[in-house]
Amino acid sequence: MSSKTLKISLMLLGTISLLSCNDQATVSVADASAQLSANTSIEETLEQAVIERWYGSEQVALGSEVFAQNCAVCHGAQAQGLAGDWREKLDDGSFPPPPLNGTAHAWHHPQEILLRVIDYGGEAMGGKMPAFIDVLEQDEKLAAVAYFQNFWDDEIYQQWMQMGGTN
Numbered sequence: 001m002s003s004k005t006l007k008i009s010l011m012l013l014g015t016i017s018l019l020s021c022n023d024q025a026t027v028s029v030a031d032a033s034a035q036l037s038a039n040t041s042i043e044e045t046l047e048q049a050v051i052e053r054w055y056g057s058e059q060v061a062l063g064s065e066v067f068a069q070n071c072a073v074c075h076g077a078q079a080q081g082l083a084g085d086w087r088e089k090l091d092d093g094s095f096p097p098p099p100l101n102g103t104a105h106a107w108h109h110p111q112e113i114l115l116r117v118i119d120y121g122g123e124a125m126g127g128k129m130p131a132f133i134d135v136l137e138q139d140e141k142l143a144a145v146a147y148f149q150n151f152w153d154d155e156i157y158q159q160w161m162q163m164g165g166t167n
């Protein structure tokens, strides 16, 4: 091989590898978007994305204090519930405090209802939860909600949003 041919073939090689490099990049992007549209529903795509919450870490921090002082005695420090089975009535006919960490059904209630329970408690309905309307400021109640919602995984949080959430 003459040095000229070598030079040309080296140049060619360079061009080819450059091309194939580009090609690969194009193919993988195309592949990814094809895969996305082929087997991913909008819900799944949303699920994969990082789910934005209505609260920030400051609210969770305030909420952990509010919760510890006002709620943990009944609902547990991690909002995990303290009763054996929250669905089973106690001897007096009332229900035990349920977990609020996403394992019971607090996530069935939109924000408005959660805040109403906190404001008025369950006493009016034969329940045992006290009313906090004159005890906590609005931002403290919201922070308490943020605190227990922070135990919800994205799936639960998303279902809550679909069932009303913060709307």
Ligand code: HEC
Pocket: 066, 067, 070, 071, 072, 073, 074, 075, 094, 095, 096, 097, 098, 100, 104, 105, 106, 107, 109, 114, 117, 118, 121, 122, 123, 126, 127, 128, 129, 130, 132, 144, 145
């Ligand atoms: C004295 C015990 C007690 C305290 C303190 C208490 N709760 Fe409750 N909570 C209950 C009980 C019991 C229920 C079930 C409804 C009822 O019987 O009143 C309940 C229900 C709830 C619900 C509705 C859950 C659902 O799945 O429907 C939320 C939300 C809630 N509590 C939040 C709080 C927050 C936030 C605090 C603190 C600010 C708090 N609770 C303090 C006992 C308590």
